[in-house]
Amino acid sequence: MHMQLEFKDINYHYPGSTNQVFKNLTCAITTPGFHALFGPSGVGKTTLAKMISGEIGGFSGEISARKIHQILYAYNLERLPGWTSVQEHLTATTPGSNRGKIEELVTTFGLEPCMHSRFVQLSLGQQNRTNLARYLLQDFDLLIMDESLANVDEVTKENIILKMKAMFPHRCFLYISHNVVEVAKFCKQILILRSHHKTPQTVSISGQDYSNGMPPANKDLEHTMLEIVNAL
Amino acid sequence: MKRRLQIAGGLLVALFLILGLGSCSKKEQPLEEVSYRLKWLFNISVVGDLWADAYGNFERNGLKVTVKPGGPEKDAIKELEIGHAQFGVASADQVIRAVSKGSPIVVLAQLFQVNPLHWIYRPDKTPLKTPQDLKGRTIGITYGGNDETIMRALLAKYKIKEDEVKLFSVRYDYTPFYQGKVDLWPLYRNAQAPIIGEKLRKAGEKFDLLSPSKLGVQFVANSVVTTQKMLEERPETVKRFIKALLEAWREALDPENKDKAIETVLKYNPETSQEIVRKQLPATRILMLPEPNFEFGKIDVAAWKQTEQIMLAQKLIAGPVQIENRLILGGE
């Protein structure tokens, strides 16, 4: 039995507001892999992500997780404490069993020049990569990445995603991004989140799930991108 | 004929009316406005000033006087110099200090003939037959205040060294005295002794008062002052003011007017009980009119000179000031 994350009839509106965010939202992610949560700005992607991680409650319906015990939610505005260097922080916060992965991730993420620096001394891209790296070094079954690769150049981004897929083949990732191309190219399942006025509120599309070897053909990529855009 | 008589009568009435109105308007001359700053808050020690304010003594002498209460942060002499007041009440040490620093102040009348500053003590616990019995006692004084000056003068007069007594710094509360930590506590005989004495009496304790003046230390207290400029430029105003004021004081201290005087004090100072004011009034009278037929407000030149000497001896002034030159005798 595979990992599964299922949403059944989720209804929710923000506290103190009558505007509904989710209306009878029903969908599922049924396998491990690198998946995407895609949609226009303000549609509720971060809200849904926080519901999955348990940071937001007060909704009706059910979110059930099978074979998913540890869910982590990472977002791009996070920071490391100001008194510690990147190296000190990674060493202090990585569980013993994962310490062996530090070097590999640091190399892939291009973080060697940052190791002795403090967070505030890093560029935005370096900051986002550092944040993502420390989450990847934790024990998790599902990692939700909310714009975690913003401000990272395309080449590095590709290296990172491919490395993640290679290092963690049996884990589940939910990648929140506004980039149609990368979502279409790298993701296995793309959950399109639409406004609550539309029925159904979510549409699931298969992505190209590019891992290693030959990248997807342009026409296949374009086809997926068109599907995504039409679904919005 | 009848008609002529009627016209003449009407003219006469008109004439009388005109003359009458004219004389009324002459009586309604505007009152001369002046300010009078007291030394302390409205209490028994200013009964005469309050009387003058309440019963028209100033108005009858052509003056509209604003009587302002004093307080710890107020200084009548400074206000006179700046021009915020034309008359004031200050103690002799204030006057002498001011004169030593070039202040153009003159003294018009002396209110207290005996300084109200005394020390309360328990004769059972602290028998004081002679001033030498002060040795070994804990004596309360306000550092920087009159009581410090008077006590030091007393000790010096009777050749008691400072290390032969314990001087205790006094603040607003009497707790150290009530607890017996301090043997002698300074207070104003007329204003505070009735209150403190009452408390001791209720506690079944006897008390007595140490009088520096009876022991030969004359230190003049509250006196009425003005500026030399005021005296030179507005002598009539000064004369009328002093006349009105002394008249009011005499009326307020007259035993026949005691109920009215008490009522006046209570009107301006509702915080003190009538029972206490009733005791304070005769205590005040005796300090201001030590003998029957005493001339109220008389300036005791010898006492002023002694006050200056005490201040000189304690280096509170840099040099002699000849204070007698600032005393305006025959004030009214």
Added chain:
Amino acid sequence: MLYRRIYQFFIIYFIGLTVLFMIKYVLKLSDYVIPSPLEIWQTGQSVFFRYLINVLDTLSVAILGHILSICLATIVGIIGRLTLWIGSFIRVAAYNIQAYPIVAVAPIIFILLGDGLSSRLLITAMICYFPLLLSFLGILSEPVSEIEHFYEATMRMNWHLQVKIRAFENINKIITVIVGSGTLAMVGTIVSEFVAANAGIGHSIRIALYQSDLAKVLVALFLIGICTSLYLVSLEWLGLVVRKRLYSN
């Protein structure tokens, strides 16, 4: 820093003196109302060392009281962040108690605790405690979610890490409020001495006022200004050292 503060104080002080002298000479006031420069100088010479000792006495009480307030405000601030209810209760209590006029409370404290160091220390601590407490409460109750989130999500958060994060992120605010309350500590000590104590420069000022000696008061104010400036500069320097150490460690 010290040099600038001192000469800024000198400028303010001498402007104040100049204004006083202008009033004196325009209104032709005697030395009793506003002393002459010569009198101030002579008085300064005669009371300088005595007043310096008094000011240092006051300053030492102020520093002790200030340290006490900082420690107490830190402890209460840490407790106050536990729950919303505790934090809000402490805040309301602080707002109300700090409104009590110290000139009314000080005599009562001296009656209860006597003349010694403890009364002056308590009053000093009370005066600078409340602004410190309200600032610390605010700082320590306000989550820094961008940093704390990782630790909460990975179950690594504990109370001392939380306090450390919030204090570090607001170190500039903390230093500013400590320096600012340093002045309050000095003011509080002087006021308490003025009202009810028998030592310190506040006591000396009270005596000078009884004697209507403004020259002594001006000398006292001069020494208070110099010593307070020195103290504030020391606090600012300490703040710089702390910041440097935190960022270079």
